[in-house]
Amino acid sequence: MSEASEETPAIEVHGLCNRFGDHVVHEGLDLVVPRGKVVSLVGGSGSGKTVLLNNLIMLTRPAAGSIRLLGRDVASLGREERIRLQLRLGVMFQQGALFTSLTVLENVMLPLTEHTRLPRQLREEVAMLKIQLAGLDADAVHRHPRELSGGMTKRAALARALALDPEILFLDEPTSGLDPVSARAFDRLVLALRDALGVTIFQITHDLDSIFGASDLVVFLARKKVLAAGTAEELAQRPEPELRAYFSARAGR
Amino acid sequence: MDEITDSAGARLRWTKEPPSLLLEGPWTAAGVKADALIEAATRALEVLPAGPVRLEAAPGAELDTVGALVLEHLAHAAEDHGRALDFSALPPAWRATLSLIDRVAQRTPPPEPEPFSGFAYIGKVAIGLVHHYLDLVAFIGEVTAHLLPVLVRPWRIRWREVIVELEAAGVRAVPIVALLSFLIGVVLAYQAGVTLDRFGANVFIADMIGIVVLREMGPMITAIVVAGRTGSSYAAQLGSMRVTQEIDALRSLALPPVEMLVIPRFVALAIALPLLTTLANAAGLFGGMVVATGGFGLDWTVGLQRLGRLGHAHYWVGLVKTPVFATAIALIGCQAGMSVRGSALEVGRATTSSVVQSIFWVIVLDAIFSIVFRRLGL
Ligand SMILES: Nc1ncnc2c1ncn2[C@@H]1O[C@H](COP(=O)(O)OP(=O)(O)O)[C@@H](O)[C@H]1O
Ligand SMILES: [Mg+2]
Secondary structure, three states, X not given: OOHHHHHOOOEEEEEEEEEEOOEEEEEEEEEEEOOOOXXXXXXXXXXXXXXXXXXXXXXOOOOEEEEEEOOEEHHHOOHHHHHHHHOOEEEEOOOOOOOXXXXXXXXXXXXXXXXXXXXXXHHHHHHHHHHHHOOOOHHHOOOOHHXXXXXXXXXXXXXXXXXXXXXXXXXXXXXXXXXXXXXXHHHHHHHHHHXXXXXXXXXXXXXXXXXXXXXXXXXXXXXXXXXXXXXXXXXXXXXXXXXHHHHHHHHOO | OEXXXXXXXXXXXXXXXXXXXXXXXXXXXXXXXXXXXXXXXXXXXXXXXXXXXEEEEOOOOEEOHHHHHHHHHHHHHHHHOXXXXXXXXXXXXXXXXXXXXXXXXXXXXXXXXXXXXXXXXXXXXXXXXXXXXXXXXXXXXXXXXXXXXXXHOHHHOOHHHHHHHHHHHOHHHHHHHHHHHHHHHHHHHHHHHHHHHHOOOOHHHHHHHHHHHHHHHHHXXXXXXXXXXXXXXXXXXXXXXXXXXXXXXXXXXXXXXXXXXHHHHHHHHHHHHHHHHHHHHHHXXXXXXXXXXXXXXXXXXXXXXXXXXXXXXXXXXXXXXXHHHHHHHHHHHHHHHHOOOOOHHHHHHHHHHHHHHHHHHHHHHHHHHHHHHHHXXX
């Protein structure tokens, strides 16, 4: 990778618009995510976080606006280039979205089998590495998704998202549904991945402990755009009523 | 300086003084050919002078976890040849990745649980079957226990749900049942006509269709269509309600799922199937008559007279079977749905198995009825 591309932001969004019928979700949304940081996307329910995430992982196209991922303009990519870019992204869906007919190991190996030409033994080794990096016990690898607890499902889903060493990792509410101990462990894991692999992490979260304790940058979505971006402490001091309401929930605890 | 280029991606060069290996290109999942690189490194080690071999990263070289794993394999291969690799000159980010893998305890997956041997497999299937039928019997018991009280007090049945299910299982099945029965009547009349025509016995085509359609074909075709349409949808509906824990939610609200979900479906099917069968009978007779009159020169009036003289018994013999078929289809479909454990995958399995089983039982029950009616001289 050349020095210049290291300097382009991981994600650059300009003038993004999304609407369903005449219901406008985003209008003129701008967002810049620097590389190698943990970025948390927050905002009230229905503020359009999932819609934005689906745009970023190229599942849906916005009505207007430009998205650059790792320096590439998403809209201008051909089929091949699009696939190559997709392989540089990892996504962990909110419910895990593990393939039910496959074991944990097979789930993590699937992207390696389909997209690399590594010999089977090395693929297994890579999968075992990612599974244990995600904090899942090696004994669980032959289990099927239905035999996993909520926390194990999240970890298995993270291992699959990490399979191809993504440069950007998208996490949809990674700590929701976890007990506080597992949730903090997950936060530490996210920070460790950032430090060890230099991954950019873009997560949707409602967990104030993750927002304050494990985020380099917090992006607040309201009024159909990014209302504010900064550290959690900065956002907590902002005068806008939406931000005050959101962060006063913490003070009230 | 010598070069080894064993893959388009990751490359290895060596220098003798000081002994070092230079890593070039993408040492990544897309770029490494592990075996070739390890072989190349082993050959390089043979010519390099004694002492630790320093690893260096060329400008622009990349490393991901796959490349790091390969580097580690390289180090092990070197150790086997009594040589040590020195990682200290690699960039800090590379060393971070390498130390990350170091922390991982278990490299190879634990052995997979033993698959069943042929003999054990047969045993497992047999035990599974026994359990399945025990579950089915228990389910029949549970349904009966809920059904008897409401049969005495029919106003306690949830008629709203019954009506909804009646529409889905009955009204919406009308076109397909009518069309299929009409076609069966057509086919039967052709087959009967070709033979009877030779004896100049065309009038008996009407008798033949009347008996076969009313006694067998009408009830059977309807039951099979309903098993495929409605039995499967019962299994899928209840199965997905189990996956989403809706059934558990009902239980926790002290609303018995059997009473809320199974009884209305059962009642609806018990009403719909005789009605659909009557419709199928009419369509089948009509189809047969169309062919008998059009293809074999039978007079409409004569044909209808022959049908009229057959007597009502055939109709009732056919119809009496339908509540039994309905019971079998509803019970098998609902039980398959309620037996779903865990994932959405199970719902598909339950649906398929409910269709296969209910068609099987419809045909078995029909055979039993034939024997019983024969004994009774009906
Ligand atoms: N496929 C869709 N069709 C219509 N409206 C949608 C669709 N997806 C999302 N929306 C609407 O867009 C808004 C934002 O949704 P979402 O991104 O899911 O919110 P959240 O921030 O809670 O994730 C909501 O008002 C939702 O109703
Ligand atoms: Mg959402």
